[in-house]
Amino acid sequence: MIEFIHVEKIYSNKVKALQDVNVKIDKGEFVAVIGLSGAGKSTLIRCINRMHDITSGKLIVDGVEVNTLKGKQIRTFRKRIGMIFQSFNLVTRTSVLKNVLVSFVPDLPFWRKVTGIFSKEHKIEALTALDQVGILDKAYVRVDQLSGGQQQRVALARTLAQQPDIILADEPIASLDPVTAKQVMDDFQRINEELKISVIMNIHHVEMALQYAERIIGVRDGKIVFDGKTEAVTQEVLDYIYKGEREVQQAVEGEQAYV
Amino acid sequence: MGTIERQLYASPNHKRYFTFITIILLLLFIWSFTAVNLQNVESSGWEIASTIIAGIFTPDLELLLTFTTQGVPYLLLETIAIAILGTVIGAILAVPLAFLSASNVVPSPIAWLTRLLLIFIRTVPALVYGLMFIRVTGQGPFAGVLTIALISIGMLAKLFVDAIEDLDTSILESMTSIGCTTFEKIRYGIIPQLFSMFLSIIIYRFDMNLREASVLGLVGAGGIGAPLIFAMSAYRWNEVGAILIGLVVLILVVELGSNRIRGKLVRG
Amino acid sequence: MYDKIFPPKRIALPNGKVVEQKRSRMPIVLVLLFLALYYSIQFTDFELSVLLDRWKEFFFIVFEMIPPQWDYFPHIWQPLIDTIKMSLLGSVLGSVVAIPVAYLASSNVVKNRALVSGTKVFLSLLRTLPTLVTALIATFIFGLGTLAGTVAIFIFTLAYVGKLLYEQIENVEMGSFEAMESLGMNRMQAFRYAIFPQVSPNFLSTALFCFEGNVRYAAILGYVGAGGIGLLLNEGLGWRDYPSVGMILFMLVITVFFIERISEHFRKRLI
Ligand SMILES: Nc1ncnc2c1ncn2[C@@H]1O[C@H](COP(=O)(O)OP(=O)(O)OP(=O)(O)O)[C@@H](O)[C@H]1O
Ligand SMILES: [Mg+2]
Numbered sequence: 001m002i003e004f005i006h007v008e009k010i011y012s013n014k015v016k017a018l019q020d021v022n023v024k025i026d027k028g029e030f031v032a033v034i035g036l037s038g039a040g041k042s043t044l045i046r047c048i049n050r051m052h053d054i055t056s057g058k059l060i061v062d063g064v065e066v067n068t069l070k071g072k073q074i075r076t077f078r079k080r081i082g083m084i085f086q087s088f089n090l091v092t093r094t095s096v097l098k099n100v101l102v103s104f105v106p107d108l109p110f111w112r113k114v115t116g117i118f119s120k121e122h123k124i125e126a127l128t129a130l131d132q133v134g135i136l137d138k139a140y141v142r143v144d145q146l147s148g149g150q151q152q153r154v155a156l157a158r159t160l161a162q163q164p165d166i167i168l169a170d171e172p173i174a175s176l177d178p179v180t181a182k183q184v185m186d187d188f189q190r191i192n193e194e195l196k197i198s199v200i201m202n203i204h205h206v207e208m209a210l211q212y213a214e215r216i217i218g219v220r221d222g223k224i225v226f227d228g229k230t231e232a233v234t235q236e237v238l239d240y241i242y243k244g245e246r247e248v249q250q251a252v253e254g255e256q257a258y259v
Numbered sequence: 260m261g262t263i264e265r266q267l268y269a270s271p272n273h274k275r276y277f278t279f280i281t282i283i284l285l286l287l288f289i290w291s292f293t294a295v296n297l298q299n300v301e302s303s304g305w306e307i308a309s310t311i312i313a314g315i316f317t318p319d320l321e322l323l324l325t326f327t328t329q330g331v332p333y334l335l336l337e338t339i340a341i342a343i344l345g346t347v348i349g350a351i352l353a354v355p356l357a358f359l360s361a362s363n364v365v366p367s368p369i370a371w372l373t374r375l376l377l378i379f380i381r382t383v384p385a386l387v388y389g390l391m392f393i394r395v396t397g398q399g400p401f402a403g404v405l406t407i408a409l410i411s412i413g414m415l416a417k418l419f420v421d422a423i424e425d426l427d428t429s430i431l432e433s434m435t436s437i438g439c440t441t442f443e444k445i446r447y448g449i450i451p452q453l454f455s456m457f458l459s460i461i462i463y464r465f466d467m468n469l470r471e472a473s474v475l476g477l478v479g480a481g482g483i484g485a486p487l488i489f490a491m492s493a494y495r496w497n498e499v500g501a502i503l504i505g506l507v508v509l510i511l512v513v514e515l516g517s518n519r520i521r522g523k524l525v526r527g
Numbered sequence: 528m529y530d531k532i533f534p535p536k537r538i539a540l541p542n543g544k545v546v547e548q549k550r551s552r553m554p555i556v557l558v559l560l561f562l563a564l565y566y567s568i569q570f571t572d573f574e575l576s577v578l579l580d581r582w583k584e585f586f587f588i589v590f591e592m593i594p595p596q597w598d599y600f601p602h603i604w605q606p607l608i609d610t611i612k613m614s615l616l617g618s619v620l621g622s623v624v625a626i627p628v629a630y631l632a633s634s635n636v637v638k639n640r641a642l643v644s645g646t647k648v649f650l651s652l653l654r655t656l657p658t659l660v661t662a663l664i665a666t667f668i669f670g671l672g673t674l675a676g677t678v679a680i681f682i683f684t685l686a687y688v689g690k691l692l693y694e695q696i697e698n699v700e701m702g703s704f705e706a707m708e709s710l711g712m713n714r715m716q717a718f719r720y721a722i723f724p725q726v727s728p729n730f731l732s733t734a735l736f737c738f739e740g741n742v743r744y745a746a747i748l749g750y751v752g753a754g755g756i757g758l759l760l761n762e763g764l765g766w767r768d769y770p771s772v773g774m775i776l777f778m779l780v781i782t783v784f785f786i787e788r789i790s791e792h793f794r795k796r797l798i
Contacts, residue, residue, distance in 0.1 A: 049709060079711035089702035094724050097270075102720050106711040113716060120267070127263045139266050155706070162710060288619055294612030294673045294754070304668045311664060340570035343563050382780045384747040384757075387772070390764050395584045400571035405578075474659040477750065481571065491663055503660070510655040 001026055002048060002166070002200075007057035009043055009222075017043040019222045021057070025215075027165070030192045030199045032213035032230075034206060035241055040222040041202040045168045048200070049081040050074050062165070079106055082159030082197075084169040088151045092144040096135070096154050099143055100126040103162040129161040130154075133187055149180030156187055160195075167191070169201040173208065181205070185212050206238060220244055314496020315503060323501040331483070331505040338482040339509070341400050341475070342468040345407025349468075350461045353412045357419030364423065374420075381413035385471055389478040400481025407468050407475070415464055422456045459524045466517045473506055592773025599774040603759065607778055609673055610755035611786075613748070614741035617677045621684025622734035628685065629692035635701060636718050647693070653686035658744060662753040673754030680741050680748075684734075691733045695726045728797045735790040742786050746779055 002025040009018035017040045025031055033041045046052045047059060050066050059066045061077075069077055090099050104122045105113060112118065118126075130136045133153040143151060152172060159167055169188070173181035189212055192199045203209045209216060209230075216233050218226030218241030226233075226241050323331045358364050360373035388409050392402040426449065434448050476484020483502060490498035535547040567573070631637055632646035662679035669675045699722050707717035749757020756775060763772040 051705075051709060075711040075713060077711075078709060081709075083706065083709035085702060085706060087702050089706035091703045091721055091724050093728075098724075102707065103710050105707075105716055105720060113719070116720070123267055124263060127266050131263055136262060136266055140269070140271055158706075158710075287615060291612040291616040291619070294609045294616065295677060296672050297674065304670070308668045311667065337570050340567035344567040344571055344573060347564060378784060379780055382743060382783045383776050384743075384750075384760070386747050386750055387760065387764065387776070391585055391588050394588060395581045396577055401573055401577070404571050404573055470655075470657050474657045477659065487660065488663070491660075491667075503656070506657075507652060507655045511651060514651075514655075 001060075001062060002198075003058075003060040005058040005060070007047065007059055008055050009040075009047060009052065010055045017222050018047070018054070021222075021224055023217065023224060023227060025198065025200065028192070028196045028198055029215055030189070030213050031201070031215045031217060032209035033200065033202045033217045033219060034204070034209055035219035037204075039219040041219055042170050043222075044219060045170055045200060045202055048166070048168055049078050049083060051083075075106060079162060080165050082162050082164035082167040084152070084155055084159060084167060084172045086171040086174045088148075088155045090143045090151055090154055090158075093142065095140050095142055096130065096146070096157075097123070097126055097139045099154055100129055100158045100161050103158050126157070126161050129157040132160055132191075133157045147180070148176050149184060152176065152180075152184050153187065156184070156191070160191065164197060166198045166200065169199065171202050171204060174204060181208065188212065310494075311496050311499075315500035317497055318500035318504050319495075319497040320501070322498055323505060329486075331501055334483040334486060334502070335505050335509050337400055338469065338472045338484075338506075341403040341407055341472040341482050342465060344404045345472070346411055346461060346465045346468050348404070348408035349411025349464070350415055350457075352408070353415035353419055354457075356412060356416045357423060360416065361420050361423040363426070377413055377416050380409065381417065385410050385475065386478050389475050389480040393479055398479040398481075403472060403475045403480035403482055406480055407472055410471065411464055411468060414467070415460060418460045418464075419457060422453060422460065426452060455524045459521045462517045462521055462524075466514055469510060469513055473510075588769055591769035592776065594770070595773035595777045596770035597774065599771045600778070603756065603775055603778050606749070606756040606759055607782060610745045610749075610757075611742060611782065613673050613676045613755055614680055614738060614745040617680025617745075618684050618734065618738040618741050620677075621681045622688050622730075622737070624681075625685050625689040625692055625734075626730075628689045629696060630715075630718060632689065632693040633696040635697055635699070636704070636714055636722065650686050650689050650693075653682055654690060656682070658683045659747065659751060662748045663751045666752045671752040671754075676745060676748040676753035676755055679753060680745060683744075684737050684741065687737050688730070688733050692726065692730055695729055696722055699725050732794045732797045735794050739783075739787050739790050743783055 002023075004021045004023040007018055007021040008016070010016050021044065033044060035041050043052060047054050048061065048066070050069060054067055061081075064077060066077070091102075098116075101118045101122060104118065104125075108118075127136060127139060130139055133156050135150055135153050135157070138146060138150060138154075143154060146154065167188075172188070173184055176184060185208055188199055188201070191197055201209075201213070210233060213230055216226065216228065216230055217224060218237070220241060221244075225244070226237055322329070326332055356373060356377065360370045360377060362370045364370075385406055388406045389402060392405040392409075396402045396405065430452070431444055431448050434444050439447070472482045472484075473487075474482075474484045476482045476486070477488050479485065483506060487499065487502045487506075490496075490502065533550040535549045538546045538548055540546065628646060628650065632643055632650060634640075634643045637643050658679050661682050662675055665675035665678040666672075669678060703721040703725075704717050707721045708714070712720065745755050745757075746760070747757045749755040749759070750761050752758070756779065760772065760775055763769070763775060
C-alpha cells in the first residue's frame with residue numbers, strides 16, 4: 001500500500017512540483033495519473049521509489065516511511081519497485097537477455113557483479129520473464145535491432161524479473177504507435193491481473209487510461225484535482241483536470257459527455 | 260519450461276573465442292612483466308621522489324620571470340618559434356605528398372610507394388632526425404625547425420590523406436552537370452572542402468609539435484629542452500620546477516586555444 | 528569585437544532590402560601569420576642559404592645507413608622485444624587504471640564537483656608533461672632501465688586514455704543509468720552495467736591506438752636511459768655507426784608496421 005500524507009516537493013530551482021498531496025493506493029490497483037505537461041506527474045511517481053526526495057509530508061510504502069531511508073536501505077527498498085520509462089532506458093549495445101539479467105545484479109556476490117557472469121538459474125528466470133511478455137525468441141538479439149514496442153517489452157521483462165510488488169510507469173506508451181501501444185497496455189493489464197502487481201502509470205493518452213485503469217488520479221499544478229474510479233470520469237472531469245475551469249464544467253453539464 | 264530451456268541452450272557461443280583472446284592477452288601481459296627489472300631500483304627512490312616534488316613545488320622564481328636569453332619566457336618563445344616554423348614548412352611539404360598517396364587521385368602503385376615512404380618517415384624517432392640535422396646546421400634551434408618539419412610531414416600527410424579520401428564527390432558530380440572545367444571543380448569543389456579540414460589538422464599538429472619541440476633540446480636542437488635536461492642532470496630541482504611550470508602553462512594555453520579554433524572550424 | 532572595428536559591408540538588393548556581409552577575417556589572420564613567421568625565423572636563426580648549401584649532409588647520413596648492417600640483428604632483438612614489452616605493460620596498466628580515474632572525472636556519475644574537477648585538472652597536467660621528461664624523472668626514482676620507461680608510458684597512457692574515456696562517459700545516454708538506479712543498484716554498479724557496455728568498444732579501440740603510438744615512442748625512451756632500443760640508437764648515433772643505426776630503424780619500422788596492422792584489424796572489428 002502506498003500512502004501520500006500532505007506530501008510537498010520543491011525542486012532546488014524553487015519550482016513547487018507537488019503541493020499537499022494526499023493519496024492512498026492499495027495493493028493490486030491499476031492507477032492512471034493524468035494531467036498536463038509539467039503538472040507534476042513524473043515527480044509524483046518518482047517520489048514513490050525515492051528517485052526524488054520529498055520536501056515535506058510523509059510517504060509510506062508498505063509500512064516503510066520512504067523519506068527516512070538512507071543509502072543502502074533506499075537501494076534495498078527500490079528492488080521491490082519496478083520502473084518503466086518512456087524512452088525504455090535499455091542498454092542498447094547488448095543483448096535482450098543481458099538487459100533482463102541486470103535486475104539480479106544488486107543481490108549478486110561481488111565477483112559476479114564485477115564480471116557480469118550469471119548463473120543458470122538466473123538465466124532461466126530472465127528467460128521466463130521474457131516469455132511472459134512474449135519475446136522469448138528475441139533473447140539473444142541486440143536491443144538496438146528491436147522495434148520500439150519490443151524494446152518496451154524488454155524493459156517490462158526486466159522489471160518482472162525483479163519480482164516487484166509495485167510497477168511505476170512513466171509514460172510507457174508515449175513513443176509507440178497506437179497498435180503497439182495497445183499491445184503493451186495489454187501486457188500491463190495481464191501483469192496487473194495475473195501477478196497481482198500494483199501498476200501506477202503516467203499517461204497522456206486519456207482513452208487508453210480510461211480503457212485500462214481502474215482508477216484515475218488527475219494532477220494539475222502539483223495538486224491532486226481528481227481522484228476516483230474510472231467510471232466516474234466524465235468530460236467535465238477531464239476539462240477540470242486539463243483546463244481547470246469551473247465554467248467549462250458548468251457549460252458541459254447538460255450535455256451527454258462521456259469519452 | 261521446455262521452450263525456455265531450449266532457448267537457454269540456444270545461446271550463441273562466443274565463449275571459446277573470448278576465452279582464447281583472454282588467454283592470449285593474459286600470456287602477453289605476463290610475458291611483458293619479464294621486461295621489468297627491479298634490481299636497478301634504488302632503495303632511496305622514495306626520498307629522491309620527495310626531493311624532486313619539493314623542488315618542483317618551490318620553483319626558481321627568478322628563472323621563471325627573467326627576460327634574458329637564459330630565462331624561461333625567452334626559452335618558451337624559442338620553443339614556440341621552432342614549433343610554428345616547423346609546422347608551416349611541414350604542412351607545405353605534406354600537401355603534395357598527401358595527394359601523391361591518395362588512392363583516389365594517383366594510380367595505386369605510386370600511392371603505395373609514397374605511403375611506404377611516409378611510414379618510414381613517421382617511424383624514425385624525432386631525436387634521430389635531430390641528430391642528423393645537427394650535422395647540417397650545427398647545434399641550435401635551426402636544427403629543431405628542420406626536425407619538426409620532417410616529423411610533421413609524416414603525420415600530417417597521413418591525416419591529409421584520410422581527409423582527401425573522404426572527399427564528398429557528389430558535389431563534383433553536380434558541378435560536372437552544370438558544366439564546370441576541371442580547374443573550376445578543384446577551385447570551387449575541392450579546395451573549400453579540404454581547406455578547413457587541413458587547417459584543423461595543422462592546428463592540431465602544431466599543438467603536438469610544441470610538445471615535441473620542448474624535448475628536442477635533449478640532442479641540442481634548441482628550445483627549452485636543453486636547460487630542462489641540464490637542470491635535471493644537475494639535480495637542480497627548483498630550476499626544473501620553474502621550467503616545467505612554464506612549459507605546462509604554455510601547453511595548456513595552446514591546447515585550449517587550438518581546441519577552440521578547431522571547434523569553430525568544424526562548425527564553420 | 529572585430530566586427531566593430533571593421534563594420535560589415537552593406538549590400539543593397541535590387542528590391543531594396545539590405546544584407547550585411549561580415550568582413551572576412553582573412554587579412555588579419557594572414558598578417559598575424561606573417562608576423563609570427565617573421566619572428567620565428569629571427570628566433571630560430573633559420574637560414575635558407577645554409578640549408579641550400581649543406582642539405583647533402585643529411586642525405587649523406589641517410590645513404591650511409593643503406594644498406595643496413597644485417598648481422599647487427601642479434602644485438603637488436605633483445606632490446607626491441609624489451610621495447611615492445613615496456614609499451615605493452617605500460618599501455619595495459621595505464622588503460623586499466625584509466626577506468627577508475629575517468630569514472631572519478633565524469634560529472635554525470637560522480638556528484639562531488641570538487642572531486643570531478645580535481646581529477647580533470649590532474650589528468651590534463653599529466654598530459655602536458657612530455658613523456659621523455661617523465662621518463663627522465665622516472666630514471667632518478669626507479670633507476671636506469673625498463674621500469675622507468677614503463678612508468679613513463681603508463682603515465683602517458685593513463686592521461687591520454689583517461690581523458691578520452693571521461694569525455695565519452697559524459698556524452699553517454701543516461702537513461703539506462705537511471706533505470707539501473709531504479710532497480711536498486713548503487714552508482715558504481717549502475718556505471719558497470721549501464722555506462723561501461725556503451726563505452727567499452729571505444730575504450731578498447733582508444734587503448735589499442737595508444738599502444739600503437741607507445742611502441743613508436745618507447746623506441747626513444749632508451750635515450751634517457753629508460754630501457755629498450757633507444758639505448759642502442761643513442762650508442763650508434765654517438766659512434767656515428769650509421770649502418771647499425773640503419774638496421775635498428777629498419778627493424779623498428781617493420782615492428783611498428785605489423786603492430787599497426789594487427790591493432791587496426793581489431794579496432795575495425797570493435798566499431
Ligand atoms: N529535476 C528538476 N529540477 C527542477 N525542476 C524540475 C525538475 N524536474 C521537473 N521539474 C519541474 O517540476 C514541474 C513538474 O515536472 P514533472 O516532470 O513532474 O511534470 P510532468 O507532469 O511529468 O510533465 P510531462 O508530462 O511533460 O512529463 C515542472 O514545472 C518542471 O519544470
Ligand atoms: Mg513526465
